[in-house]
Amino acid sequence: MKPPLFLFRHVTKRFGDRVLLNIDEFAVSEGVCTLISGDNGAGKTTLLKIVAGLIKPDSAKVRINDIDMSWAKARARIQRNVVYLHQDPYMLDTSVERNVAYGLRLHKEPRARIYEKVADALRWARLDHLAHRNARSLSGGEKQRVALTRARIVNPSVLALDEPTTNMDQQSRISTYQLIDELRNEGMAILVASHDQTGLTPIADHHTQLISGKLIEAELAFKRSRGTKITRLPR
Amino acid sequence: MESLTDASLKALSLLVSGDAELWAIISISFGVSLQAILYTVPAALLTAYALAHFEFPGRRTLVSLFHTLLAVPAVVVGLTLYLTLSRSGPLGDLKLLFTQTAMVLGQMALSFPILVAMGHSALQSADRRVWETAHTLGATPLRAMFTVMHEVRYGLFAAVIAAFGRIIAEVGCSMMVGGNILNYTRNITTAIALETSKGQFAQGIALGIVLLVLALVLNYSLSTLRHRLAMQA
Numbered sequence A: 001m002k003p004p005l006f007l008f009r010h011v012t013k014r015f016g017d018r019v020l021l022n023i024d025e026f027a028v029s030e031g032v033c034t035l036i037s038g039d040n041g042a043g044k045t046t047l048l049k050i051v052a053g054l055i056k057p058d059s060a061k062v063r064i065n066d067i068d069m070s071w072a073k074a075r076a077r078i079q080r081n082v083v084y085l086h087q088d089p090y091m092l093d094t095s096v097e098r099n100v101a102y103g104l105r106l107h108k109e110p111r112a113r114i115y116e117k118v119a120d121a122l123r124w125a126r127l128d129h130l131a132h133r134n135a136r137s138l139s140g141g142e143k144q145r146v147a148l149t150r151a152r153i154v155n156p157s158v159l160a161l162d163e164p165t166t167n168m169d170q171q172s173r174i175s176t177y178q179l180i181d182e183l184r185n186e187g188m189a190i191l192v193a194s195h196d197q198t199g200l201t202p203i204a205d206h207h208t209q210l211i212s213g214k215l216i217e218a219e220l221a222f223k224r225s226r227g228t229k230i231t232r233l234p235r
Numbered sequence B: 001m002e003s004l005t006d007a008s009l010k011a012l013s014l015l016v017s018g019d020a021e022l023w024a025i026i027s028i029s030f031g032v033s034l035q036a037i038l039y040t041v042p043a044a045l046l047t048a049y050a051l052a053h054f055e056f057p058g059r060r061t062l063v064s065l066f067h068t069l070l071a072v073p074a075v076v077v078g079l080t081l082y083l084t085l086s087r088s089g090p091l092g093d094l095k096l097l098f099t100q101t102a103m104v105l106g107q108m109a110l111s112f113p114i115l116v117a118m119g120h121s122a123l124q125s126a127d128r129r130v131w132e133t134a135h136t137l138g139a140t141p142l143r144a145m146f147t148v149m150h151e152v153r154y155g156l157f158a159a160v161i162a163a164f165g166r167i168i169a170e171v172g173c174s175m176m177v178g179g180n181i182l183n184y185t186r187n188i189t190t191a192i193a194l195e196t197s198k199g200q201f202a203q204g205i206a207l208g209i210v211l212l213v214l215a216l217v218l219n220y221s222l223s224t225l226r227h228r229l230a231m232q233a
């Protein structure tokens, strides 16, 4: 079996006197979808942001390719590989199209190709009719869909989704589940923090609960039936 | 001494007839102040960004220092610069006293704290998620900075307009380090001061009208920007 892309160990984070996270081990592996649940304020968002290299833990080690290093040392590496999607996504003050193009425009790709990809992604997300609207004026669920499209289009190795479906309608939820399933099958590592267990457990490979700062492996309420197990493409 | 009405009529005719001396003075004012703003904006915005985004010891003290510097009168800046540039001063060898360059330097010093203080407030109001979104989607720190600046651009424009408004209207510093030399360092404000002291009001009034119109334009742009800011929030 391949080693995890990133193995986070001894992750601690406190705010004031309160120890929010005290996690022994957390693996991020290719082609694996991990559902993280936990009460409000349990620290799911904080954990995902640490994993994405966006906020500093008090201490943490990261093992990459069997080499242990400090979180600080691994930070650039994890930032390059992990895309984090906010629970309450921020829309840049520009059109939907440009929001989605943001990540692609950071790399040297021909403009025409970028906008071709953007158009495809928007069509997939059923957002094409909003392409030229200012993203700030969208509804909560539309913003979430734009943010998901904006994140997946850069094709990261790891996608950290923070409550991706909270504001979505039924159809958008279902297509989000399908997208997660598809991306995972293509080999992406997916972390989903969510309260939406009924929707996500059927596609998740693991379910872990964040309780009092610890991660506890939980039963998947609905195990995927063996027949649907998909072969993962190594990247 | 001419009557106010006569002077005002003369002032209008000077403006309308495109009086060469008058328009030379106006163009010197704009030239100097625009240069000063242009040179100051990059450094000031970088400073403001650093103050808004990085934790380092003494950061809060620095922020209040810049707010204090806002209150320093132009003549004090002028005096300091005069002493620095005068023949016996530390930079006396550069022979910059009574040149446009000296005026530009003085106005840069005056605009820097305004740009930093107002720029800092604007940048600080940026949502942390902007920075996080930029970073997570692969932006370099520099690119992330531009993205954050773009998100609060109206606040930054407001800072630039306020700074320009201050330096084009200041008189103390330009007078001291520029020396009010006709066709070279005589700008709107120093010309008004000089002509008035000579008892000739027409040119002073004409220039005063220019400053007033400018103030109107700048204030109108500021209020438009504020409106945009409010809409954005």
Ligand SMILES: Nc1ncnc2c1ncn2[C@@H]1O[C@H](COP(=O)(O)OP(=O)(O)OP(=O)(O)O)[C@@H](O)[C@H]1O
Residues within 6 Å of the ligand: A015, A020, A038, A039, A040, A041, A042, A043, A044, A045, A046, A047, A087
């Ligand atoms: N910068 C901060 N300063 C102080 N406390 C913080 C900070 N960030 C988060 N916290 C606290 O840490 C706790 C965990 O927050 P976090 O957002 O990670 O929870 P969560 O599990 O994502 O909750 P939710 O289900 O509501 O999204 C909360 O009690 C929050 O108040």
Ligand SMILES: [Mg+2]
Residues within 6 Å of the ligand: A044, A045, A046, A087, A162
């Ligand atoms: Mg959360």
